[in-house]
Amino acid sequence: MPPPSAWSPPRAKVQLKLAIQRLRLLAQKKTQLAKATRREIAQQLEKGRIESASIKCEGIMSEDLYVELLEVLELYCELLLARFGLLETVKEIDPGVNEAVAGIIHAAPRTELKELHVLREMLMSKGGRDYSIACVDNVDGIVPDRVTAKLVVSAPPQELIDLYLYEIAKAYSVDWRPQGFPDPNAPVDETESPSISLLIGSLFLPAAF
Structure with a gap:
């Protein structure tokens, strides 16, 4: 055998x-x-x-x-x-x-x-x-x-941590956002800066909030 x-x-x-x-x-x-x-x-x-x-x-x-x-x-x-x-x-x-x-x-x-x-x-x-x-x-x-790419061990940049926190705060209706991030309750086209928009659009968060 x-x-x-x-x-x-x-x-x-x-x-x-x-x-x-x-x-x-x-x-x-x-x-x-x-x-x-x-x-x-x-x-x-x-x-x-x-x-x-x-x-x-x-x-x-x-x-x-x-x-x-x-x-x-x-x-x-x-x-x-x-x-x-x-x-x-x-x-x-x-x-x-x-x-x-x-x-x-x-x-x-x-x-x-x-x-x-x-x-x-x-x-x-x-x-x-x-x-x-x-x-x-x-x-x-x-x-x-x-x-x-999924096996790399490194400390994430603060910008990415802030983005995760921002999305979590939005998902649970918590009134908190990092400095420079748009108010989630305001119209996006009036408050969202191009850099933030690009960052949010490029991030993939696989686990549901």
Whole structure:
């Protein structure tokens, strides 16, 4: 009997289905927790505890990126399931599944899902040593940007924190806004500066307020 991490098409297909279920459940759980934290942040803003709200906000921003990563990995698993024939019949990693395989191998260790960790080991066994090392080290940019961008660990700029706080305050009808931000109750075209408009338009907040 092959070891659990060895490549086996039947077991890999089962593992993909398990990983999809767990990724979806974890993303939903994280999203619900983020909603609760947003309510806490709104309460802190209402009480004037801006510094505490800002610190919690950084945590929310990190969690938002994590949820985005989980959603991307879920899509990759679904893609591999849909194109499983390419994994099953082609000896090397086919270009049609390369992005998904590389993304999972690279990012799975940053998640808490053992189902995804097992799948990663199977894909590494399928791809071979050199391919696996390339995915782990992102040699020649083999890992897609949509994955690596969500794994960057850095302190967010204050402007982005302020924007998150501003949107949370608006969502919970809290009378607070950073200096220079428009009054949410005023007509946008009369008060919103081009720079703020551009910033708001370019930001994606995946978790619902």
